[in-house]
Amino acid sequence: MMIDARDSAADLDRRADFIIVGAGIAGITLALELAARHSVILLESGGTEADRETQSLYDGESIGLNYSLLGSRLRFLGGTSNHWGGWCGMLDDHDFATRDWVPHSGWPISSAELAPFQDKTADILDLGSGNFETEELVAREDHALLVDGSKVTHRMMRFSNPVTRMGEKYRNALENTPGLSVLLHANLVDLRLHENGSTVNSGQVRTLNGRSGRITAKHFILACGGLENARLLLACRSQARAGLGNDKGLVGRFFMEHPHVTAAELFALDQSWCRGQMALRRDSDHWFGLALAPTEESLAHHRCLNFRGQIFNVECETDEPITLRVMMEQAPNPNSRLRLSGSEDALGLPKIELDWRLNELDWHGIQCMGRLVGEALGAQGLGRVKLRNWVMEQDGSRIGFGSHHMGTTRMADDPAAGVVDRNCRVFGTSNLFVAGSSVFATGGAINPTFTLTALALRLAEHLTGLVR
Ligand SMILES: Cc1cc2nc3c(=O)[nH]c(=O)nc-3n(C[C@H](O)[C@H](O)[C@H](O)COP(=O)(O)OP(=O)(O)OC[C@H]3O[C@@H](n4cnc5c(N)ncnc54)[C@H](O)[C@@H]3O)c2cc1C
Numbered sequence: 001m002m003i004d005a006r007d008s009a010a011d012l013d014r015r016a017d018f019i020i021v022g023a024g025i026a027g028i029t030l031a032l033e034l035a036a037r038h039s040v041i042l043l044e045s046g047g048t049e050a051d052r053e054t055q056s057l058y059d060g061e062s063i064g065l066n067y068s069l070l071g072s073r074l075r076f077l078g079g080t081s082n083h084w085g086g087w088c089g090m091l092d093d094h095d096f097a098t099r100d101w102v103p104h105s106g107w108p109i110s111s112a113e114l115a116p117f118q119d120k121t122a123d124i125l126d127l128g129s130g131n132f133e134t135e136e137l138v139a140r141e142d143h144a145l146l147v148d149g150s151k152v153t154h155r156m157m158r159f160s161n162p163v164t165r166m167g168e169k170y171r172n173a174l175e176n177t178p179g180l181s182v183l184l185h186a187n188l189v190d191l192r193l194h195e196n197g198s199t200v201n202s203g204q205v206r207t208l209n210g211r212s213g214r215i216t217a218k219h220f221i222l223a224c225g226g227l228e229n230a231r232l233l234l235a236c237r238s239q240a241r242a243g244l245g246n247d248k249g250l251v252g253r254f255f256m257e258h259p260h261v262t263a264a265e266l267f268a269l270d271q272s273w274c275r276g277q278m279a280l281r282r283d284s285d286h287w288f289g290l291a292l293a294p295t296e297e298s299l300a301h302h303r304c305l306n307f308r309g310q311i312f313n314v315e316c317e318t319d320e321p322i323t324l325r326v327m328m329e330q331a332p333n334p335n336s337r338l339r340l341s342g343s344e345d346a347l348g349l350p351k352i353e354l355d356w357r358l359n360e361l362d363w364h365g366i367q368c369m370g371r372l373v374g375e376a377l378g379a380q381g382l383g384r385v386k387l388r389n390w391v392m393e394q395d396g397s398r399i400g401f402g403s404h405h406m407g408t409t410r411m412a413d414d415p416a417a418g419v420v421d422r423n424c425r426v427f428g429t430s431n432l433f434v435a436g437s438s439v440f441a442t443g444g445a446i447n448p449t450f451t452l453t454a455l456a457l458r459l460a461e462h463l464t465g466l467v468r
Contacts, residue, residue: 054208227255
Protein backbone atom coordinates (compact mmCIF):
# COMPACT_ATOMS: atom_id res chain seq x y z
CA MET A 1 0.00 0.00 0.00
CA MET A 2 1.32 3.43 -0.95
CA ILE A 3 -0.06 6.50 0.84
CA ASP A 4 0.55 10.20 0.20
CA ALA A 5 1.13 11.63 3.67
CA ARG A 6 0.14 15.13 2.48
CA ASP A 7 -3.41 13.93 1.87
CA SER A 8 -5.71 15.17 4.66
CA ALA A 9 -7.40 11.75 4.75
CA ALA A 10 -4.11 9.93 5.44
CA ASP A 11 -3.69 8.79 9.04
CA LEU A 12 -0.15 9.66 10.17
CA ASP A 13 -0.46 8.14 13.64
CA ARG A 14 0.48 4.55 12.87
CA ARG A 15 2.08 1.47 14.38
CA ALA A 16 4.13 -1.44 12.97
CA ASP A 17 6.76 -3.99 13.96
CA PHE A 18 9.39 -2.08 11.98
CA ILE A 19 9.72 1.49 10.84
CA ILE A 20 12.26 2.05 8.11
CA VAL A 21 13.17 5.62 7.26
CA GLY A 22 14.24 6.19 3.64
CA ALA A 23 13.21 4.30 0.51
CA GLY A 24 16.54 4.09 -1.31
CA ILE A 25 18.45 0.92 -2.10
CA ALA A 26 19.04 0.02 1.55
CA GLY A 27 15.53 0.92 2.74
CA ILE A 28 13.61 -0.84 -0.03
CA THR A 29 15.79 -3.96 0.27
CA LEU A 30 15.11 -4.11 4.01
CA ALA A 31 11.41 -3.34 3.73
CA LEU A 32 10.70 -6.10 1.24
CA GLU A 33 12.71 -8.65 3.22
CA LEU A 34 11.03 -7.80 6.54
CA ALA A 35 7.51 -7.44 5.16
CA ALA A 36 7.52 -11.13 4.24
CA ARG A 37 6.91 -11.87 7.96
CA HIS A 38 6.24 -8.61 9.78
CA SER A 39 4.33 -5.36 9.57
CA VAL A 40 6.51 -2.61 8.14
CA ILE A 41 6.09 1.13 7.59
CA LEU A 42 8.52 2.60 5.06
CA LEU A 43 8.78 6.38 5.34
CA GLU A 44 9.95 8.24 2.27
CA SER A 45 10.60 11.98 2.17
CA GLY A 46 9.82 12.34 -1.54
CA GLY A 47 7.13 11.17 -3.93
CA THR A 48 7.46 8.96 -6.98
CA GLU A 49 9.14 11.74 -9.00
CA ALA A 50 11.82 14.28 -8.12
CA ASP A 51 10.59 17.68 -6.95
CA ARG A 52 12.62 20.78 -6.18
CA GLU A 53 11.10 21.55 -2.79
CA THR A 54 11.83 18.09 -1.36
CA GLN A 55 15.28 17.93 -2.94
CA SER A 56 16.18 21.26 -1.31
CA LEU A 57 15.85 19.55 2.10
CA TYR A 58 19.26 18.04 1.20
CA ASP A 59 20.91 21.46 0.82
CA GLY A 60 23.79 22.30 3.12
CA GLU A 61 27.23 23.82 3.24
CA SER A 62 30.59 22.36 2.27
CA ILE A 63 33.53 23.96 4.10
CA GLY A 64 36.29 21.48 3.26
CA LEU A 65 37.34 20.00 -0.07
CA ASN A 66 34.95 20.89 -2.85
CA TYR A 67 31.72 18.87 -2.46
CA SER A 68 28.13 18.97 -3.67
CA LEU A 69 25.56 18.01 -1.04
CA LEU A 70 22.66 18.54 -3.42
CA GLY A 71 24.21 16.92 -6.49
CA SER A 72 25.45 13.75 -4.84
CA ARG A 73 22.08 12.29 -3.78
CA LEU A 74 18.39 12.27 -4.73
CA ARG A 75 15.41 12.56 -2.39
CA PHE A 76 12.47 10.61 -3.77
CA LEU A 77 11.26 7.00 -4.03
CA GLY A 78 14.29 4.89 -4.98
CA GLY A 79 16.67 7.51 -3.56
CA THR A 80 20.01 7.97 -5.24
CA SER A 81 19.49 4.80 -7.31
CA ASN A 82 17.50 7.15 -9.56
CA HIS A 83 20.81 8.38 -10.96
CA TRP A 84 23.55 6.06 -9.80
CA GLY A 85 25.99 4.68 -12.39
CA GLY A 86 25.51 0.97 -11.69
CA TRP A 87 29.18 0.00 -11.16
CA CYS A 88 29.55 -2.70 -8.55
CA GLY A 89 32.36 -4.58 -6.90
CA MET A 90 33.36 -6.24 -3.67
CA LEU A 91 35.50 -4.87 -0.93
CA ASP A 92 38.74 -6.87 -0.78
CA ASP A 93 39.04 -9.32 2.11
CA HIS A 94 41.95 -7.29 3.47
CA ASP A 95 39.82 -4.11 3.48
CA PHE A 96 38.12 -5.51 6.60
CA ALA A 97 41.39 -6.11 8.47
CA THR A 98 43.17 -3.90 10.98
CA ARG A 99 46.27 -2.42 9.34
CA ASP A 100 48.87 -1.05 11.71
CA TRP A 101 49.72 1.80 9.30
CA VAL A 102 46.07 2.93 8.93
CA PRO A 103 44.74 4.44 12.19
CA HIS A 104 41.12 3.44 12.98
CA SER A 105 41.18 0.64 10.38
CA GLY A 106 39.48 -2.73 10.89
CA TRP A 107 35.86 -3.82 10.77
CA PRO A 108 34.31 -5.93 13.53
CA ILE A 109 33.13 -8.34 10.81
CA SER A 110 34.97 -10.04 7.94
CA SER A 111 34.03 -10.37 4.29
CA ALA A 112 32.88 -13.95 5.05
CA GLU A 113 29.86 -12.49 6.90
CA LEU A 114 28.64 -10.88 3.67
CA ALA A 115 29.38 -13.82 1.35
CA PRO A 116 25.99 -15.55 1.93
CA PHE A 117 24.24 -12.43 0.62
CA GLN A 118 26.26 -11.92 -2.58
CA ASP A 119 23.95 -13.74 -4.99
CA LYS A 120 20.79 -12.09 -3.72
CA THR A 121 22.52 -8.69 -3.85
CA ALA A 122 23.45 -9.40 -7.47
CA ASP A 123 19.78 -10.17 -8.24
CA ILE A 124 18.57 -6.96 -6.60
CA LEU A 125 21.15 -4.88 -8.47
CA ASP A 126 20.70 -6.74 -11.80
CA LEU A 127 24.33 -7.81 -12.12
CA GLY A 128 23.74 -11.27 -13.58
CA SER A 129 26.14 -12.85 -11.09
CA GLY A 130 27.55 -12.22 -7.66
CA ASN A 131 30.84 -13.86 -8.59
CA PHE A 132 33.73 -11.39 -8.76
CA GLU A 133 36.58 -13.88 -9.15
CA THR A 134 38.99 -12.67 -11.83
CA GLU A 135 41.12 -15.79 -12.31
CA GLU A 136 38.71 -17.48 -14.69
CA LEU A 137 38.37 -14.36 -16.79
CA VAL A 138 42.08 -13.77 -17.07
CA ALA A 139 42.65 -17.41 -18.07
CA ARG A 140 39.89 -17.20 -20.68
CA GLU A 141 41.50 -14.15 -22.22
CA ASP A 142 44.75 -15.97 -22.85
CA HIS A 143 46.73 -14.10 -20.22
CA ALA A 144 46.70 -11.01 -22.39
CA LEU A 145 45.53 -9.01 -19.43
CA LEU A 146 48.13 -9.97 -16.90
CA VAL A 147 50.23 -7.48 -15.03
CA ASP A 148 53.05 -8.34 -12.70
CA GLY A 149 50.88 -9.84 -9.99
CA SER A 150 53.38 -9.23 -7.22
CA LYS A 151 52.60 -5.51 -7.04
CA VAL A 152 49.47 -4.88 -9.01
CA THR A 153 46.72 -7.25 -9.94
CA HIS A 154 43.15 -7.14 -11.29
CA ARG A 155 39.72 -6.89 -9.74
CA MET A 156 36.43 -7.46 -11.50
CA MET A 157 33.64 -4.90 -11.55
CA ARG A 158 30.12 -5.72 -12.68
CA PHE A 159 27.68 -3.34 -14.25
CA SER A 160 23.99 -3.17 -13.36
CA ASN A 161 21.95 -3.82 -16.51
CA PRO A 162 19.46 -2.31 -16.97
CA VAL A 163 20.73 0.10 -14.32
CA THR A 164 18.58 -0.65 -11.29
CA ARG A 165 16.20 2.15 -10.30
CA MET A 166 14.79 0.77 -7.07
CA GLY A 167 11.58 2.85 -7.06
CA GLU A 168 10.65 1.67 -10.57
CA LYS A 169 11.82 -1.93 -10.29
CA TYR A 170 10.01 -2.57 -7.01
CA ARG A 171 7.04 -0.25 -7.45
CA ASN A 172 4.57 -3.10 -7.81
CA ALA A 173 5.98 -4.94 -4.77
CA LEU A 174 5.92 -1.74 -2.69
CA GLU A 175 2.27 -1.20 -3.56
CA ASN A 176 1.08 -4.76 -3.14
CA THR A 177 3.09 -6.55 -0.45
CA PRO A 178 0.71 -7.34 2.43
CA GLY A 179 1.97 -5.89 5.69
CA LEU A 180 3.95 -3.11 4.02
CA SER A 181 2.78 0.51 4.08
CA VAL A 182 4.84 3.09 2.20
CA LEU A 183 4.23 6.66 3.33
CA LEU A 184 5.35 9.10 0.62
CA HIS A 185 6.19 12.78 1.31
CA ALA A 186 6.68 11.73 4.95
CA ASN A 187 9.82 13.10 6.62
CA LEU A 188 11.16 11.76 9.87
CA VAL A 189 12.17 14.81 11.93
CA ASP A 190 12.67 13.40 15.45
CA LEU A 191 12.87 10.16 17.41
CA ARG A 192 11.48 10.05 20.95
CA LEU A 193 12.91 7.82 23.68
CA HIS A 194 11.17 5.86 26.42
CA GLU A 195 11.99 7.13 29.92
CA ASN A 196 14.60 4.33 30.22
CA GLY A 197 16.68 6.52 27.87
CA SER A 198 17.60 3.73 25.47
CA THR A 199 14.44 2.47 23.75
CA VAL A 200 13.07 4.50 20.86
CA ASN A 201 9.31 4.72 21.33
CA SER A 202 8.15 6.81 18.44
CA GLY A 203 9.09 8.94 15.47
CA GLN A 204 7.77 12.37 14.55
CA VAL A 205 6.72 12.66 10.92
CA ARG A 206 6.22 15.95 9.11
CA THR A 207 5.16 16.86 5.59
CA LEU A 208 6.02 19.97 3.63
CA ASN A 209 2.33 20.98 3.55
CA GLY A 210 2.24 21.18 7.35
CA ARG A 211 0.83 17.80 8.41
CA SER A 212 2.42 15.80 11.21
CA GLY A 213 2.02 12.47 12.99
CA ARG A 214 3.55 10.05 15.45
CA ILE A 215 4.55 6.55 14.43
CA THR A 216 5.41 3.80 16.89
CA ALA A 217 7.20 0.49 16.41
CA LYS A 218 9.25 -2.23 18.05
CA HIS A 219 12.31 -1.39 15.95
CA PHE A 220 13.43 1.66 13.97
CA ILE A 221 15.92 1.62 11.10
CA LEU A 222 17.49 4.71 9.55
CA ALA A 223 18.22 4.15 5.84
CA CYS A 224 18.52 7.74 4.66
CA GLY A 225 21.93 7.60 2.98
CA GLY A 226 25.49 8.04 4.21
CA LEU A 227 25.18 11.71 5.14
CA GLU A 228 21.57 11.92 6.23
CA ASN A 229 21.72 9.03 8.71
CA ALA A 230 24.26 11.01 10.75
CA ARG A 231 22.37 14.28 10.29
CA LEU A 232 19.19 12.74 11.71
CA LEU A 233 20.96 11.21 14.73
CA LEU A 234 22.59 14.57 15.48
CA ALA A 235 19.29 16.40 15.00
CA CYS A 236 17.40 14.19 17.48
CA ARG A 237 18.29 16.48 20.39
CA SER A 238 14.94 16.75 22.17
CA GLN A 239 16.07 14.22 24.83
CA ALA A 240 19.79 13.73 24.17
CA ARG A 241 21.69 17.02 24.05
CA ALA A 242 24.39 15.84 21.66
CA GLY A 243 22.00 13.78 19.55
CA LEU A 244 21.14 10.08 19.60
CA GLY A 245 24.03 7.60 19.81
CA ASN A 246 26.45 10.49 20.16
CA ASP A 247 27.64 10.12 23.76
CA LYS A 248 31.22 9.78 22.50
CA GLY A 249 30.91 12.57 19.94
CA LEU A 250 31.51 10.21 17.01
CA VAL A 251 28.34 10.69 14.96
CA GLY A 252 29.24 12.52 11.74
CA ARG A 253 32.99 11.97 12.12
CA PHE A 254 35.11 9.74 9.85
CA PHE A 255 33.38 10.92 6.68
CA MET A 256 35.06 9.05 3.83
CA GLU A 257 34.73 9.35 0.09
CA HIS A 258 36.63 7.66 -2.67
CA PRO A 259 38.88 10.46 -3.90
CA HIS A 260 38.72 10.27 -7.69
CA VAL A 261 42.00 11.27 -9.24
CA THR A 262 43.20 11.54 -12.80
CA ALA A 263 46.63 11.59 -11.29
CA ALA A 264 48.81 10.15 -14.00
CA GLU A 265 49.45 9.93 -17.69
CA LEU A 266 50.26 6.57 -19.11
CA PHE A 267 52.47 6.20 -22.15
CA ALA A 268 51.45 2.91 -23.69
CA LEU A 269 54.16 0.63 -25.01
CA ASP A 270 51.66 -2.14 -25.62
CA GLN A 271 48.49 -0.80 -27.21
CA SER A 272 46.54 -4.05 -27.28
CA TRP A 273 47.14 -4.57 -23.56
CA CYS A 274 45.73 -1.10 -22.89
CA ARG A 275 42.67 -1.75 -25.05
CA GLY A 276 42.13 -5.02 -23.22
CA GLN A 277 42.18 -3.17 -19.92
CA MET A 278 39.56 -0.72 -21.00
CA ALA A 279 37.09 -2.98 -22.77
CA LEU A 280 33.77 -3.82 -21.18
CA ARG A 281 33.01 -7.51 -21.49
CA ARG A 282 29.71 -9.25 -21.85
CA ASP A 283 28.28 -12.40 -20.32
CA SER A 284 24.84 -12.93 -21.93
CA ASP A 285 22.99 -9.71 -20.97
CA HIS A 286 25.44 -8.58 -18.35
CA TRP A 287 28.51 -6.43 -18.50
CA PHE A 288 31.69 -6.48 -16.51
CA GLY A 289 35.11 -4.92 -16.66
CA LEU A 290 38.51 -4.91 -15.03
CA ALA A 291 40.35 -2.52 -12.78
CA LEU A 292 43.96 -2.47 -11.65
CA ALA A 293 44.39 -2.96 -7.91
CA PRO A 294 47.37 -3.31 -5.56
CA THR A 295 48.11 -6.66 -3.96
CA GLU A 296 47.73 -6.97 -0.20
CA GLU A 297 51.49 -7.50 0.07
CA SER A 298 52.42 -4.34 -1.78
CA LEU A 299 49.99 -2.31 0.36
CA ALA A 300 51.65 -3.63 3.51
CA HIS A 301 55.15 -3.13 2.12
CA HIS A 302 54.54 0.50 1.13
CA ARG A 303 52.17 1.18 4.04
CA CYS A 304 49.70 2.81 1.67
CA LEU A 305 45.99 2.70 0.78
CA ASN A 306 43.93 0.61 -1.59
CA PHE A 307 42.96 1.77 -5.10
CA ARG A 308 41.22 0.78 -8.32
CA GLY A 309 42.65 2.12 -11.56
CA GLN A 310 41.00 2.24 -14.94
CA ILE A 311 42.53 3.13 -18.24
CA PHE A 312 40.74 5.52 -20.58
CA ASN A 313 41.27 7.21 -23.96
CA VAL A 314 42.93 4.30 -25.68
CA GLU A 315 42.42 5.81 -29.11
CA CYS A 316 46.11 6.54 -28.71
CA GLU A 317 48.86 6.30 -31.23
CA THR A 318 52.23 5.40 -29.77
CA ASP A 319 53.63 8.20 -27.57
CA GLU A 320 50.18 9.63 -26.91
CA PRO A 321 49.41 9.78 -23.19
CA ILE A 322 46.49 7.74 -21.95
CA THR A 323 44.53 8.70 -18.86
CA LEU A 324 44.80 6.58 -15.76
CA ARG A 325 41.71 7.28 -13.67
CA VAL A 326 41.90 6.07 -10.13
CA MET A 327 39.45 5.67 -7.30
CA MET A 328 41.40 5.84 -4.03
CA GLU A 329 40.65 4.54 -0.58
CA GLN A 330 40.43 7.35 1.96
CA ALA A 331 41.87 6.71 5.43
CA PRO A 332 39.32 6.95 8.28
CA ASN A 333 39.92 10.38 9.81
CA PRO A 334 37.91 11.81 12.75
CA ASN A 335 38.52 15.35 11.45
CA SER A 336 36.85 14.64 8.13
CA ARG A 337 33.31 15.11 9.29
CA LEU A 338 29.85 16.59 9.11
CA ARG A 339 28.20 18.76 11.75
CA LEU A 340 24.86 20.51 12.04
CA SER A 341 25.03 24.06 10.75
CA GLY A 342 23.29 27.13 12.19
CA SER A 343 20.69 27.26 9.40
CA GLU A 344 17.56 25.14 9.06
CA ASP A 345 15.66 23.51 6.21
CA ALA A 346 11.97 24.05 5.46
CA LEU A 347 11.01 21.46 8.11
CA GLY A 348 13.06 23.16 10.82
CA LEU A 349 15.87 20.58 10.79
CA PRO A 350 19.44 21.92 11.04
CA LYS A 351 21.30 21.63 7.72
CA ILE A 352 24.57 19.79 7.21
CA GLU A 353 27.96 21.47 7.27
CA LEU A 354 30.41 19.07 5.61
CA ASP A 355 34.15 19.34 6.18
CA TRP A 356 35.70 16.76 3.86
CA ARG A 357 39.45 16.49 4.43
CA LEU A 358 42.36 14.40 3.23
CA ASN A 359 45.41 13.75 5.42
CA GLU A 360 49.08 12.86 4.79
CA LEU A 361 48.28 9.15 4.51
CA ASP A 362 45.74 9.87 1.77
CA TRP A 363 48.31 11.84 -0.25
CA HIS A 364 50.92 9.16 0.35
CA GLY A 365 48.36 6.67 -1.00
CA ILE A 366 47.89 8.61 -4.24
CA GLN A 367 51.64 8.97 -4.79
CA CYS A 368 52.20 5.33 -3.95
CA MET A 369 49.53 4.26 -6.44
CA GLY A 370 51.46 6.04 -9.23
CA ARG A 371 54.68 4.35 -8.22
CA LEU A 372 53.16 0.86 -7.96
CA VAL A 373 51.34 1.00 -11.29
CA GLY A 374 54.41 2.56 -12.94
CA GLU A 375 56.75 -0.14 -11.65
CA ALA A 376 54.39 -2.98 -12.55
CA LEU A 377 53.79 -1.78 -16.11
CA GLY A 378 57.37 -0.68 -16.68
CA ALA A 379 58.81 -4.03 -15.59
CA GLN A 380 56.76 -5.81 -18.25
CA GLY A 381 57.28 -3.28 -21.01
CA LEU A 382 53.57 -2.45 -21.09
CA GLY A 383 53.87 1.28 -20.51
CA ARG A 384 55.35 4.16 -18.53
CA VAL A 385 53.51 6.21 -15.94
CA LYS A 386 54.06 9.89 -15.21
CA LEU A 387 52.45 11.36 -12.09
CA ARG A 388 51.01 14.81 -12.54
CA ASN A 389 52.71 17.65 -10.65
CA TRP A 390 49.66 18.54 -8.58
CA VAL A 391 49.88 15.17 -6.82
CA MET A 392 53.31 16.00 -5.40
CA GLU A 393 52.09 19.52 -4.58
CA GLN A 394 49.04 18.03 -2.78
CA ASP A 395 46.61 20.30 -4.59
CA GLY A 396 43.24 19.33 -3.08
CA SER A 397 41.34 21.39 -5.63
CA ARG A 398 42.11 18.66 -8.22
CA ILE A 399 40.46 15.90 -6.20
CA GLY A 400 37.12 14.59 -7.45
CA PHE A 401 34.55 12.52 -5.61
CA GLY A 402 32.27 9.58 -6.37
CA SER A 403 29.14 10.55 -4.39
CA HIS A 404 30.05 7.68 -2.06
CA HIS A 405 29.19 8.74 1.49
CA MET A 406 30.79 6.48 4.07
CA GLY A 407 31.83 6.25 7.72
CA THR A 408 29.65 8.82 9.54
CA THR A 409 28.00 6.17 11.77
CA ARG A 410 30.88 3.68 11.65
CA MET A 411 30.67 0.09 12.87
CA ALA A 412 32.81 -1.07 15.81
CA ASP A 413 32.78 -3.52 18.69
CA ASP A 414 33.73 -0.80 21.17
CA PRO A 415 31.31 2.12 21.72
CA ALA A 416 34.40 4.32 22.12
CA ALA A 417 35.37 3.56 18.52
CA GLY A 418 32.12 3.66 16.61
CA VAL A 419 28.43 4.53 16.48
CA VAL A 420 26.85 1.15 15.66
CA ASP A 421 27.74 -2.38 16.73
CA ARG A 422 28.40 -5.33 14.41
CA ASN A 423 24.63 -5.76 13.95
CA CYS A 424 24.20 -2.10 13.00
CA ARG A 425 22.46 -1.25 16.29
CA VAL A 426 23.19 2.25 17.55
CA PHE A 427 25.23 2.01 20.76
CA GLY A 428 23.25 3.14 23.81
CA THR A 429 19.93 2.21 22.23
CA SER A 430 18.08 -1.11 22.27
CA ASN A 431 16.04 -0.85 19.08
CA LEU A 432 17.55 1.74 16.72
CA PHE A 433 19.52 0.48 13.70
CA VAL A 434 21.31 2.05 10.74
CA ALA A 435 21.47 0.74 7.17
CA GLY A 436 23.72 2.07 4.42
CA SER A 437 27.33 3.02 3.79
CA SER A 438 27.45 5.31 6.83
CA VAL A 439 28.24 2.13 8.84
CA PHE A 440 31.41 1.35 6.84
CA ALA A 441 34.46 1.31 9.11
CA THR A 442 36.72 1.70 6.07
CA GLY A 443 35.67 2.18 2.47
CA GLY A 444 38.22 0.22 0.45
CA ALA A 445 38.49 1.42 -3.13
CA ILE A 446 35.31 0.07 -4.62
CA ASN A 447 31.89 1.61 -5.21
CA PRO A 448 29.86 1.09 -2.03
CA THR A 449 26.41 -0.02 -3.15
CA PHE A 450 27.04 -3.74 -3.52
CA THR A 451 28.40 -3.88 0.03
CA LEU A 452 25.64 -1.74 1.55
CA THR A 453 22.97 -3.88 -0.12
CA ALA A 454 24.54 -7.08 1.22
CA LEU A 455 24.70 -5.45 4.66
CA ALA A 456 20.99 -4.54 4.40
CA LEU A 457 20.15 -8.19 3.68
CA ARG A 458 22.28 -9.26 6.63
CA LEU A 459 20.53 -6.72 8.85
CA ALA A 460 17.11 -7.99 7.70
CA GLU A 461 18.11 -11.50 8.74
CA HIS A 462 19.25 -10.23 12.14
CA LEU A 463 16.07 -8.19 12.71
CA THR A 464 13.83 -11.08 11.72
CA GLY A 465 15.49 -13.08 14.47
CA LEU A 466 14.61 -10.38 17.02
CA VAL A 467 10.86 -10.39 16.37
CA ARG A 468 9.25 -13.81 16.47
C1 LIG B 1 25.70 10.34 -9.83
C2 LIG B 1 25.95 9.17 -8.91
C3 LIG B 1 26.50 8.00 -9.43
C4 LIG B 1 26.72 6.92 -8.57
N1 LIG B 1 27.23 5.77 -9.13
C5 LIG B 1 27.46 4.70 -8.34
C6 LIG B 1 27.97 3.48 -8.90
O1 LIG B 1 28.23 3.38 -10.10
N2 LIG B 1 28.16 2.44 -8.06
C7 LIG B 1 27.89 2.51 -6.71
O2 LIG B 1 28.11 1.53 -6.00
N3 LIG B 1 27.39 3.64 -6.16
C8 LIG B 1 27.17 4.73 -6.93
N4 LIG B 1 26.64 5.88 -6.39
C9 LIG B 1 26.30 5.86 -4.94
C10 LIG B 1 24.95 5.17 -4.73
O3 LIG B 1 23.96 5.88 -5.43
C11 LIG B 1 24.64 5.11 -3.23
O4 LIG B 1 25.65 4.32 -2.62
C12 LIG B 1 23.29 4.47 -2.92
O5 LIG B 1 22.25 5.03 -3.65
C13 LIG B 1 22.99 4.64 -1.43
O6 LIG B 1 21.79 3.97 -1.12
P1 LIG B 1 20.99 4.29 0.21
O7 LIG B 1 19.76 3.50 0.16
O8 LIG B 1 21.89 4.11 1.39
O9 LIG B 1 20.69 5.87 0.15
P2 LIG B 1 19.81 6.68 -0.89
O10 LIG B 1 19.73 5.96 -2.18
O11 LIG B 1 20.38 8.04 -0.94
O12 LIG B 1 18.34 6.70 -0.25
C14 LIG B 1 18.02 7.43 0.90
C15 LIG B 1 16.51 7.68 0.91
O13 LIG B 1 16.16 8.28 2.17
C16 LIG B 1 15.17 9.27 1.94
N5 LIG B 1 15.23 10.20 3.07
C17 LIG B 1 16.24 11.02 3.42
N6 LIG B 1 15.95 11.70 4.54
C18 LIG B 1 14.73 11.29 4.94
C19 LIG B 1 13.88 11.61 6.05
N7 LIG B 1 14.26 12.49 7.01
N8 LIG B 1 12.67 11.01 6.15
C20 LIG B 1 12.27 10.09 5.20
N9 LIG B 1 13.03 9.75 4.15
C21 LIG B 1 14.26 10.34 4.01
C22 LIG B 1 15.57 9.87 0.61
O14 LIG B 1 14.50 10.54 -0.01
C23 LIG B 1 16.04 8.64 -0.16
O15 LIG B 1 15.00 8.05 -0.89
C24 LIG B 1 26.41 6.99 -7.19
C25 LIG B 1 25.85 8.18 -6.67
C26 LIG B 1 25.63 9.25 -7.52
C27 LIG B 1 25.05 10.52 -6.96
